[in-house]
Amino acid sequence: MEDFAQMKAARTTLRTWLLTDTPASPRQAALGRAYRRWRRFSSNPLSMLGLAILLLLVAVAAIGPMLVTQDPLQQVLAERLTPPNAAHWFGTDQLGRDILSRLVHGSRLTLAIALLVVVLVVPVGLLMGTVAGYCGGIVDTVLMRLTDVALAFPKIVLALAFAAALGPGVLNAVIALSITAWPPYARLARAESLRLAQSDYIHAARLQGASPLRILLRYIVPLCSSSVIVRATLDMAGIILAVAGLGFLGLGAQPPSPEWGYMVAAGRNVLLDAWWxxxxxxxxxxxxxxxxxxxxxxxxxVFDPRHGG
Known part of the structure; x- marks a missing residue:
């Protein structure tokens, strides 16, 4: 009982230290800001539900293949189109392959493609947008006209065109989606940079002799990152759907790969007889x-400035 009281007192002390309005160091201020953001985020049940599903997906992708006994590529024609049962929880497909095993192994591929697209796209869009917004002039005009040209085409149509030109395959699908996904990030980063470039602390940095490159990398890019990261998180859903769409059309992962979009495409011909x-x-x-x-x-x-994020 005494230990419990001590732990409770320690948590109260830590919470008070994090929530103080007069932090004693930059580290304390940063930790306090992160804690406030976590409290605001965790107060939203739907956000926590989304986080829980994604943590489950990561866990499945990391350790799921070690827990699933069936080979996702093994064909057992005698068990083709078996309904969900104790041996095959999610049933089997037209070639007798276990759907649960294919789903678990396919989570790695689907998640890896989506994350790879984001990792490629976000730095490009962030850099182009911040450079255009901070430098202005002819640099801004050229970069934004390139962005406008890319935005003039529907993203999914352009991705299909690039994927068809490059040929089917996972790597080509990543390249096709990356080529079409960067313009919104550039636009968002430019808008944030135009606002930040007129801030008092940017003017103070200039007066102290900071070079344009230092201002751009030390101040502008980090301050624009939060908005771009939020946009990337929201776009992950669209990227996963685009990956599935390319797989559905045969332009993404190729058989017998257990990619989710291809699995949906493979099952559409038996949808009425084997819905699973x-x-x-x-x-x-x-x-x-x-x-x-x-x-x-x-x-x-959480990162909305109107909420003090």
Whole structure:
């Protein structure tokens, strides 16, 4: 009982230290700001639901293949189109492959493609937008006209065109989606940079002799990052749907790869007779896309400057 009281007192002391209005060091101020943001985020049940689903997806992608005994590529024609049962929780497909095993192994591929697209796209869009917004003039004009040209085409149509030109495959799907996904980030980063470039602390940095490159990398880019990260989180749902769409059309991962979009495409011909073949991977895509949207909405509320984020 005494130990419990001591732990409770320690938590109260730590919370008071984090929430103080007069932090004694930059480290304390940063930790306090992070704690306030976490409290605001965790107060939203839907955001926590999205976070829980995504943590479950990461756990499944990390350790799921070690827990699933069936080989996702093994064909057992004698068990083709078996309904969900004790041996195959999600049933089997047209070639007798276990859908649960394919779903678990496919989570790695789907998540890896989406994360790779974001990792490629966000730095490019952030850099182009901040350089255009901070430098202005001819640099801004050239970069933004390139962005306008890219935005003039529907993203999914342009991605399909690039994927068809490059040929089917996971790497080509990543390249096609990356080429079409960067313009919104550039626009957002430019708008943030135009606002930040006129801030008092940027003027103070100039007066202290900071070079344009230092101002751009030390102040502008980090301050624009939060908005871009929130946008990336919200876009993850669209990227996953685009990845699934390319797989559905045969322009993404190729058979026998257990990619979710391809699994849906493979099951559409037997949808009436064996609903589970296409429905279960479709529900997985829906759940993950919804989770990213919920998480993005929560992060947007946390980083909204009107809420002191």
């Amino acid at each position: 073949v296409a429905t279960i991977p479709g529900l997985a895509i829906l759940a993950v896309s919804l989770a990213f949207n919920l998480l993005g909405d929560g992060l947007r509320d």
